[in-house]
Amino acid sequence: MLSVEEARARILGAIGVVGVETVSVSGSWFRVLAAPVVARLTQPPTDVSAMDGFAVRAADAAEGARLRVVGAAPAGRPYDGMLKWGEAVRLFTGSVMPAGADTVVLQEDATVEAEIVVVNQAARQGQHVRRQGQDFAAGDTLLSPGRRLSARDVGLAAAANHPWLTVHRRPRVAILATGDEIHLPGDVLRPGGIVSSNTHVLASMVRAVGADPSVLPVAGDSVAAIRDAALSAAGADILVTTGGASVGAHDLVQAGLAERGFTLDFWKIAMRPGKPMIFGNLQGMPVLGLPGNPVSAFVCALIFLVPALRRLSGLTHVELETERAVLGADLRANDRRADFLRARLGRGPAGELLATPFERQDSALQTVLAEAGALIHRPPHAPALAAGASVPIIRLDGFDF
Amino acid sequence: MLSVEEARARILGAIGVVGVETVSVSGSWFRVLAAPVVARLTQPPTDVSAMDGFAVRAADAAEGARLRVVGAAPAGRPYDGMLKWGEAVRLFTGSVMPAGADTVVLQEDATVEAEIVVVNQAARQGQHVRRQGQDFAAGDTLLSPGRRLSARDVGLAAAANHPWLTVHRRPRVAILATGDEIHLPGDVLRPGGIVSSNTHVLASMVRAVGADPSVLPVAGDSVAAIRDAALSAAGADILVTTGGASVGAHDLVQAGLAERGFTLDFWKIAMRPGKPMIFGNLQGMPVLGLPGNPVSAFVCALIFLVPALRRLSGLTHVELETERAVLGADLRANDRRADFLRARLGRGPAGELLATPFERQDSALQTVLAEAGALIHRPPHAPALAAGASVPIIRLDGFDF
Numbered sequence: 001m002l003s004v005e006e007a008r009a010r011i012l013g014a015i016g017v018v019g020v021e022t023v024s025v026s027g028s029w030f031r032v033l034a035a036p037v038v039a040r041l042t043q044p045p046t047d048v049s050a051m052d053g054f055a056v057r058a059a060d061a062a063e064g065a066r067l068r069v070v071g072a073a074p075a076g077r078p079y080d081g082m083l084k085w086g087e088a089v090r091l092f093t094g095s096v097m098p099a100g101a102d103t104v105v106l107q108e109d110a111t112v113e114a115e116i117v118v119v120n121q122a123a124r125q126g127q128h129v130r131r132q133g134q135d136f137a138a139g140d141t142l143l144s145p146g147r148r149l150s151a152r153d154v155g156l157a158a159a160a161n162h163p164w165l166t167v168h169r170r171p172r173v174a175i176l177a178t179g180d181e182i183h184l185p186g187d188v189l190r191p192g193g194i195v196s197s198n199t200h201v202l203a204s205m206v207r208a209v210g211a212d213p214s215v216l217p218v219a220g221d222s223v224a225a226i227r228d229a230a231l232s233a234a235g236a237d238i239l240v241t242t243g244g245a246s247v248g249a250h251d252l253v254q255a256g257l258a259e260r261g262f263t264l265d266f267w268k269i270a271m272r273p274g275k276p277m278i279f280g281n282l283q284g285m286p287v288l289g290l291p292g293n294p295v296s297a298f299v300c301a302l303i304f305l306v307p308a309l310r311r312l313s314g315l316t317h318v319e320l321e322t323e324r325a326v327l328g329a330d331l332r333a334n335d336r337r338a339d340f341l342r343a344r345l346g347r348g349p350a351g352e353l354l355a356t357p358f359e360r361q362d363s364a365l366q367t368v369l370a371e372a373g374a375l376i377h378r379p380p381h382a383p384a385l386a387a388g389a390s391v392p393i394i395r396l397d398g399f400d401f
Numbered sequence: 402m403l404s405v406e407e408a409r410a411r412i413l414g415a416i417g418v419v420g421v422e423t424v425s426v427s428g429s430w431f432r433v434l435a436a437p438v439v440a441r442l443t444q445p446p447t448d449v450s451a452m453d454g455f456a457v458r459a460a461d462a463a464e465g466a467r468l469r470v471v472g473a474a475p476a477g478r479p480y481d482g483m484l485k486w487g488e489a490v491r492l493f494t495g496s497v498m499p500a501g502a503d504t505v506v507l508q509e510d511a512t513v514e515a516e517i518v519v520v521n522q523a524a525r526q527g528q529h530v531r532r533q534g535q536d537f538a539a540g541d542t543l544l545s546p547g548r549r550l551s552a553r554d555v556g557l558a559a560a561a562n563h564p565w566l567t568v569h570r571r572p573r574v575a576i577l578a579t580g581d582e583i584h585l586p587g588d589v590l591r592p593g594g595i596v597s598s599n600t601h602v603l604a605s606m607v608r609a610v611g612a613d614p615s616v617l618p619v620a621g622d623s624v625a626a627i628r629d630a631a632l633s634a635a636g637a638d639i640l641v642t643t644g645g646a647s648v649g650a651h652d653l654v655q656a657g658l659a660e661r662g663f664t665l666d667f668w669k670i671a672m673r674p675g676k677p678m679i680f681g682n683l684q685g686m687p688v689l690g691l692p693g694n695p696v697s698a699f700v701c702a703l704i705f706l707v708p709a710l711r712r713l714s715g716l717t718h719v720e721l722e723t724e725r726a727v728l729g730a731d732l733r734a735n736d737r738r739a740d741f742l743r744a745r746l747g748r749g750p751a752g753e754l755l756a757t758p759f760e761r762q763d764s765a766l767q768t769v770l771a772e773a774g775a776l777i778h779r780p781p782h783a784p785a786l787a788a789g790a791s792v793p794i795i796r797l798d799g800f801d802f
Contacts, residue, residue: 025586026616029605030801041590043767050765074622075693076582078593093694094582096593135766142768151605151802152771155598155695159767163587181477181495185426186564189442192479192497197560204430204552215427221475292476293494294556324752351725351791364451365536366444366560367543370553390752398799400431401552 001270003380004303004338010265011279011304015286017314018237021169025158028149028165030210032314035166037143037157043135047097050128054088054110054117055079055101058125065119069112073098088117097129104128136160146316148210168314171211174236175202176229178253179243179292180221197366198242198290198297205301208400209309219256226256230282237312239285240305241278243292253289257282270380271338273363274300295363299340299375302394302401322377325393327385328356334382343393345373355393373397402671404781405704405739411666412680412705416687418715419638422570426559429550429566431611433715436567438544438558444536448498452529455489455511455518456480456502459526466520470513474499489518498530505529537561547717549611569715572612575637576603577630579654580644580693581622598767599643599691599698606702609801610710612638620657627657631683638713640686641706642679644693654690658683671781672739674764675701696764700741700776703795703802723778726794728786729757735783744794746774756794774798 002010020034049055060067072090073079079089083100091097091104102125109121136142142156143149149157149167157165182196183189196218203213214236219229233239241253254264257280264280267289273296278289288305290297303320310318326348331341342365343355355376358368374393385391403411421435450456461468473491474480480490484501492498492505503526510522537543543557544550550558550568558566583597584590597619604614615637620630634640642654655665658681665681668690674697679690689706691698704721711719727749732742743766744756756777759769775794786792 026601026604029608041596043595044765045590045595046593050763073593075580076591076593076595076622094595130763130765134763136768143771148801150771150797151602151609152699152767152773152797154605155602155699156767156771158586158601159596159598159695161586161588161590161596163585179476184564185559185562187562189446189562190477192447192474192477194444194446194477194495195442195560195562197556200427200559201552201556203427204555207430208552221477294560298553298556362451362531362535364445364531366553366557367537370544370551370557372553396551396553400549 001268001275002266004269004271007266007269007279008304008307011286011288011308012311012318014265014281015308015311018168018171018312020166022164023167025154025162025165028157028167029151029154031149031167032210033143033145033147033149033165034168034314035145036141037160037162037165039136039138039140039142040161042133042137043159044130044132046132048130049091049093049095049097049104050130051104051106052092053104053106053128055083055091055098056088056103056105056123057083057085057101058103058123060086061103061105061119061123063119063122066116067119069115069117102126102129146314148315171237171309171312172235173206173211173213173309174216174233174239175199175206175213176216176219176233176239176241177243178219178221178226178241182218182243184218197294198292201294201298202240202242202301205306205401206309209306210313211309221252223252223256223259226252227259230257230260233285236285238308239282239287240290241287242290242297254278257287262287270336271303271340273340275337277304293363294366295369298369302375303340320394321398322392322394323353324390325353325355325374327376327387327389327391328354329387331357331378331385333384334378334380336380338380339378341376341378342368342372343374343376344371345395345397355391402669402676403667405670405672408667408670408680409705409708412687412689412709413712413719415666415682416709416712419569419572419713421567423565424568426555426563426566429558429568430552430555432550432568433611434544434546434548434550434566435569435715436546437542438561438563438566440537440539440541440543441562443534443538444560445531445533447533449531450492450494450496450498450505450529451531452505452507453493454505454507454529456484456492456499457489457504457506457524458484458486458502459504459524461487462504462506462520462524464520464523467517468520470516470518503527503530547715549716572638572710572713573636574607574612574614574710575617575634575640576600576607576614577617577620577634577640577642578644579620579622579627579642583619583644585619598695599693602695602699603641603643603702606707606802607710610707611714612710622653624653624657624660627653628660631658631661634686637686639709640683640688642688642690643698655679658688663688671737672704672741674741676738678705694764695767696770699770703776704741721795722799723793723795724754725791726754726756726775728777728788728790728792729755730788732758732779732786734785735779735781737781739781740779742777742779743769743773744775744777745772746796746798756792
């Protein structure tokens, strides 16, 4: 059995990055940047006022000074004259500083009398002026490839005058559930039948990481059905199957895919839930064969599929974020398989993150899985721990998983 | 000036919840549930095997017992006979337990000799059997309204045999940038012109919380332009404006909207960045007028618009999540305005979350905003703090903002 880390490294080593496309900056949120965003302008483009007030020469702006208001410069309509000694120009936040002016007197620190402004508090030279280029200058690299664009990144690219951005296209993920017992929600169930939830969970996870799922029709338990389903996966960047990955006689995924040229890399991982997991290659397309058990399928998707999709997406950072939390209950020593315990998340008295494993860790419990706020990661042979110890966790809420 | 808390309470108090619609379970990820999900079946529907092995009667399964294999029950194809004394049925994970059987002998603990299975390890009664209804029973309420559906929730609803779910429709958010200086990305800029980034940031934030943005054409600095733009907002659940919210002579948003029947609730909040913010009502539609400054607009949107959109969406939990972090640099005492400092997030030596405020807190710096991992929340009159103190933060990464 492979360790979780080795399995993940082998998967990531076998996965490339999808191609690129041009999208409008207005549609670029959550996309992965594929080319640097270089400023097309300087921001601010000139010195501008940081406040509402009056542009003055600092040398004029002693306490009690009376300056002649020679004009106004609303944002977007600069004063085009030259400010002379003894003059002031009415300004607003963002107004271009007139030539000759170097300082802004706040309106709260001034009194206006007809065309005269009286300075009530001496000004410090340069005060309340935003300097040309203090945010960025034309030619500056503002955002680097491999980054998922946040709302703020989108704003920065727009402010730098980019209507279009080059991003990676969304990875296409084909999802195939296998098994004679599998029905779709709303079907009339045959005896022994169960409703497929894995495809819906996986499709949601795929969307949550910014990729496009394509759910294939369920394939029954025959080599021919799986062989034929593989055709529908053509053009996908990765094929994810669920079910049929264990050692039973009805484990036909490998056999069915083999008829289309599938080559196996590995199929067994030292983890719980989720030991039987297939990874291989179908004529250039990576194939991840998840267990049929819903909790196992979810955990394996989190640990292996999510980093794989991040790599495909072009993200620089592909590893799962782990945090540490305070353990809310005692844990027994672990055996040789890495364990991912479903846990409630809460806050302790000092605001510390508290992770309490559920009593019922049976991997068939979807109700427990849906309630879980985190998985506690127990490495192989981890020693027994008492409540209060610090443990590594993977938070589930941050992913919208 | 209102406190942040009072302003937020007044906004939330003035906002209702949008209506509901029916969506396919496959399209329900990230939607807000509007009706309980009640199990339409029992899971497991009958006792099933948790492993690959043999269904037996526990009383038969002493070490060394030889049992006759009378059939096989692959998942989805139950054995329809009654298991008699001395018999076994081949099973796989998820197989229905045959009538008469109460226990599963693991295949690893058995040896098969033609039609006989030899039990190598005595079985405990009931072992490796998943009991009918151990996950949920028909009629159980599995998910309650007001919850944003995670991938796991979608799976649970599917497993409970729901093809359709009742969710709140996505709130519609009209976004209006105002100001003669505002251009769209790619425009040739006039002198003093700046490129609108606020609308793109806001539209991205609106998407990130599961609502639908509609960006209206920029309105120039005239009462008529703003009055006319208001018409395009008809049918939105909330109108968000940016710019024109300060005390300058060019603050026309209130005047323009007043011509359509706008009534003001408040317009000044004791916070930094972002003091001037309008909230009011335009013939039944809430209006949030954000500052034009990009950092102020972002922070105000985070603090006020996000909870408002969550309330509109039908979520039960609308407050922003705050966490605590260790301060990475000294902070001066705060004045009477709440402060939201842009900060880098990192990890300290013991894995603790470390928030280090940027040196440059000028609210015009979009580069600094894009780099920030969190905002440090400084309440009014917060005392000076030394590096190492614990501070409340709002993480920005978790929102994809």
